[in-house]
Amino acid sequence: MKPDETKTLSLEETPAAFPLDRREFMRLLGPGIFVFFSWEDPWALEQQRGQRDYPDDFNAYLRIGADGRVACYSGKIEQGQGNMTALAQMLAEELEVPFDSVHMVMGDTRLCPWDGGTVGSRSIKYFGPALRAAGAEAREVLIRLAAEQLQLPPDRLVARDGQVFDRNDSRKRIAYAALAKGQKIERRLDRKPESKPASAFTVCGRSLPRKDGSEKVTGQAKFAADIRLPGMLYAAILRPPAHGAQLKSVDVSAAKGIKDARVIQEGELIAVLHPTPDGAAAALARVKADFTVPEATVDDTTILEHLLGRASQAQVIEQKGDLSKGRELAKVQFEETYFTPYIAHAATETHSAVAQVEAEGAIVWISTQRPFGNQEEIAHALGMPAEKVRVITPYVGGGFGGKSQARQAVDAARLSKLAGVPVQVAWTREEEFFYDTFRPAAIVKIASGLNDANQIVFWDYQVFFAGERSSQMFYAVPHFRTSSAGGFSGGTGLHPFGTGAWRGPGSNTNVFARESQIDVMAAQAGMDPVEFRLKNLTDPRMIRVLRAAADKFKWTPAKAPSARGYGVAILDYLNTYLAAMAEIVVDKGTGQIRVKRVTVAQDLGQVVNPEGARVQMEGCIIMGLGSVLTEEIHFKGGEIRDRNYDSYEITRFSWAPEIETVLIDNPDLAPQGCGEPTITCLAGLIANALFDATGVRLFRLPFTPQRIKEKLK
Numbered sequence: 246m247k248p249d250e251t252k253t254l255s256l257e258e259t260p261a262a263f264p265l266d267r268r269e270f271m272r273l274l275g276p277g278i279f280v281f282f283s284w285e286d287p288w289a290l291e292q293q294r295g296q297r298d299y300p301d302d303f304n305a306y307l308r309i310g311a312d313g314r315v316a317c318y319s320g321k322i323e324q325g326q327g328n329m330t331a332l333a334q335m336l337a338e339e340l341e342v343p344f345d346s347v348h349m350v351m352g353d354t355r356l357c358p359w360d361g362g363t364v365g366s367r368s369i370k371y372f373g374p375a376l377r378a379a380g381a382e383a384r385e386v387l388i389r390l391a392a393e394q395l396q397l398p399p400d401r402l403v404a405r406d407g408q409v410f411d412r413n414d415s416r417k418r419i420a421y422a423a424l425a426k427g428q429k430i431e432r433r434l435d436r437k438p439e440s441k442p443a444s445a446f447t448v449c450g451r452s453l454p455r456k457d458g459s460e461k462v463t464g465q466a467k468f469a470a471d472i473r474l475p476g477m478l479y480a481a482i483l484r485p486p487a488h489g490a491q492l493k494s495v496d497v498s499a500a501k502g503i504k505d506a507r508v509i510q511e512g513e514l515i516a517v518l519h520p521t522p523d524g525a526a527a528a529l530a531r532v533k534a535d536f537t538v539p540e541a542t543v544d545d546t547t548i549l550e551h552l553l554g555r556a557s558q559a560q561v562i563e564q565k566g567d568l569s570k571g572r573e574l575a576k577v578q579f580e581e582t583y584f585t586p587y588i589a590h591a592a593t594e595t596h597s598a599v600a601q602v603e604a605e606g607a608i609v610w611i612s613t614q615r616p617f618g619n620q621e622e623i624a625h626a627l628g629m630p631a632e633k634v635r636v637i638t639p640y641v642g643g644g645f646g647g648k649s650q651a652r653q654a655v656d657a658a659r660l661s662k663l664a665g666v667p668v669q670v671a672w673t674r675e676e677e678f679f680y681d682t683f684r685p686a687a688i689v690k691i692a693s694g695l696n697d698a699n700q701i702v703f704w705d706y707q708v709f710f711a712g713e714r715s716s717q718m719f720y721a722v723p724h725f726r727t728s729s730a731g732g733f734s735g736g737t738g739l740h741p742f743g744t745g746a747w748r749g750p751g752s753n754t755n756v757f758a759r760e761s762q763i764d765v766m767a768a769q770a771g772m773d774p775v776e777f778r779l780k781n782l783t784d785p786r787m788i789r790v791l792r793a794a795a796d797k798f799k800w801t802p803a804k805a806p807s808a809r810g811y812g813v814a815i816l817d818y819l820n821t822y823l824a825a826m827a828e829i830v831v832d833k834g835t836g837q838i839r840v841k842r843v844t845v846a847q848d849l850g851q852v853v854n855p856e857g858a859r860v861q862m863e864g865c866i867i868m869g870l871g872s873v874l875t876e877e878i879h880f881k882g883g884e885i886r887d888r889n890y891d892s893y894e895i896t897r898f899s900w901a902p903e904i905e906t907v908l909i910d911n912p913d914l915a916p917q918g919c920g921e922p923t924i925t926c927l928a929g930l931i932a933n934a935l936f937d938a939t940g941v942r943l944f945r946l947p948f949t950p951q952r953i954k955e956k957l958k
Contacts, residue, residue: 299372303379303386304430305358307336313407313422315340315347319376320360321368322352322614324641324648326920327857328368329456334853335373338448339380339440341404342421349456352616352638362615362649364746366819366918369853373916377440383430385438390424443851443912452856457640467639469612470597474667477599478507478518480660481525483532484676488742488883490536499531509663516660518668541882543741548686549584552710555739559728562713571703571724575694579765582690583758584945585711585928587683587740587878589887590747591871591895594642596680597671598654602661606633611654614644619651626655627662634658645868646746647681675888683878684747685733685740687711689758699770701781706759710739712751715925716759719817721783741883748868752818752925757946760814760929764805764936773802774813774933786848787822790909791815794824794846797907805937810841812934818922822848822909825926827902829934833957836950838874838935840900845923846907850914859906862923866904869927871896877947 323329333347391409410418460466506528519525624631657670704725712732767777875894887893
């Protein structure tokens with residue numbers, strides 16, 4: 246596809262779907278303030294400090310068109326979590342333009358400022374302040390430009406709704422579009438303005454409708470697998486039967502007999518291309534391949550011992566006091582081990598990509614959370630400079646950490662280069678389960694103790710292979726140590742397949758272990774689990790969140806097990822504070838758990854879009870139920886035995902409980918993360934509710950009916 250083929254396209258279509266060089270893009274846009282930014286400084290910063298900062302130039306984040314519409318450029322992507330809406334609100338707030346006038350351009354490596362990836366509930370928390378600062382500076386620059394046009398002092402002017410007008414005579418005004426027309430903003434301020442205080446918000450803090458809502462409801466939304474290019478072929482790729490398998494021999498002659506099929510072979514990459522997906526799959530089925538599969542030395546029943554036997558020296562994350570002194574103070578001590586298995590992301594959309602590689606460069610549409618990282622990976626695979634590879638991120642149909650890697654995009658780019666035509670690679674569900682990076686199996690060992698007053702006097706916490714996130718102590722414990730061995734990404738030879746981030750990486754394991762241990766101690770002390778937590782907390786912010794959840798849930802004190810099926814869990818997820826309560830019913834005959842209701846109170850500082858925050862909390866609960874009750878990858882060595890939803894059971898609609906959410910008013914704290922915190926409480930929450938209902942405590946996930954029945958015996 247050549248640039249001149251896109252001349253009749255609208256502005257909205259251009260950034261999202263078609264490759265243009267900068268000069269052509271400028272010509273199509275016409276006059277206006279355009280975003281010019283340099284890649285040199287971010288690259289230099291990365292080389293010097295191992296990271297890249299967001300650009301200091303406000304032009305990197307926004308462009309005001311001649312029609313008054315505002316393009317907002319973000320390296321963050323939209324994968325259903327509402328970034329597209331919340332970030333537009335933040336820019337509209339500071340720039341003083343109508344929310345509806347903001348058009349989001351996300352995850353385009355040619356147009357957007359560099360970003361490390363849409364991960365860790367950090368889009369609003371980290372990119373948001375940079376975007377707000379850019380909007381505030383652009384607003385003040387526009388006021389100064391207007392002052393020159395209107396021949397009035399800047400302090401007499403005010404900006405609102407995309408216009409600058411005289412405070413004393415609103416008839417004297419000029420639109421941003423008129424100020425921007427034919428200009429490139431080179432004006433800078435001697436001193437950058439401060440962002441608005443929350444008390445002045447008119448756009449943020451409101452539940453405005455999602456910008457992606459209409460497209461997704463009507464089916465117009467485009468995902469990577471929806472991209473169609475002239476001459477595009479669909480790929481089906483030969484896969485091994487197990488991780489670590491080596492190809493011994495292959496016969497592709499029968500596949501070549503399929504009409505219009507093209508067989509591509511380059512090293513380990515063997516694929517069939519065809520004008521239709523079914524044709525490619527049919528041709529691949531005719532490929533005869535023989536693999537050598539390594540002997541399996543571990544499976545899902547022996548993985549715990551396997552991991553503990555390979556644990557590296559633990560690193561101390563934090564410590565306080567003297568553990569030996571704490572043990573002397575304890576009248577009763579506890580030692581428990583908690584285990585979480587491998588689980589899949591199981592996103593609705595499988596990994597997909599469309600690549601078009603030509604001599605002058607490549608453009609790749611990817612379902613990804615990390616477009617700039619993928620850009621470098623693709624460039625390396627193609628043997629070309631990164632700046633010649635443009636990654637465009639359409640809507641992403643769920644990532645949860647699993648769309649950080651882009652193997653499918655590298656394969657699509659290699660095949661496109663070899664075939665000389667655009668190529669689509671869209672994984673089947675079986676490929677998705679095989680190549681997905683699973684949440685790692687992990688272990689937590691905790692030793693703790695109480696004194697005569699039922700205060701926690703020591704806490705020795707060791708986490709293996711989940712990482713340290715949410716392992717830090719927030720209870721008032723005088724003597725504690727937290728140590729971690731291995732992160733969630735694993736290491737060579739440790740896991741039999743790839744592992745990586747899974748929504749709330751590390752925190753799911755750590756919160757499960759810590760909040761279960763807290764309830765173990767509360768039960769031994771004969772105390773209500775909420776009152777026990779309050780007794781051992783001094784952080785007023787956490788106490789406020791816990792009390793808010795208890796008030797909404799209408800919690801009444803009782804020591805566990807009370808047979809009510811009540812559970813509680815609290816957490817600090819990267820400075821988002823959360824308290825959750827649940828009521829469950831357990832069928833002791835079948836071992837089946839039914840979660841009746843869940844209440845969550847969350848303090849995430851300023852709330853940009855309240856309804857968006859509530860939806861994320863609700864989505865975490867629904868997704869989290871599967872990870873607690875049923876999800877577990879069964880395997881033997883590198884052979885993945887769960888390859889579809891027939892054996893890998895995620896949350897069903899019929900499981901949905903009644904959900905209540907509470908957003909704590911905390912306008913003095915900048916926005917914190919919301920997309921992941923709630924899911925991390927689910928395992929500890931349900932474990933504690935199970936104990937309260939039955940007196941049975943499970944230390945290993947998932948809480949399947951079989952495991953519950955065995956414990957009940």
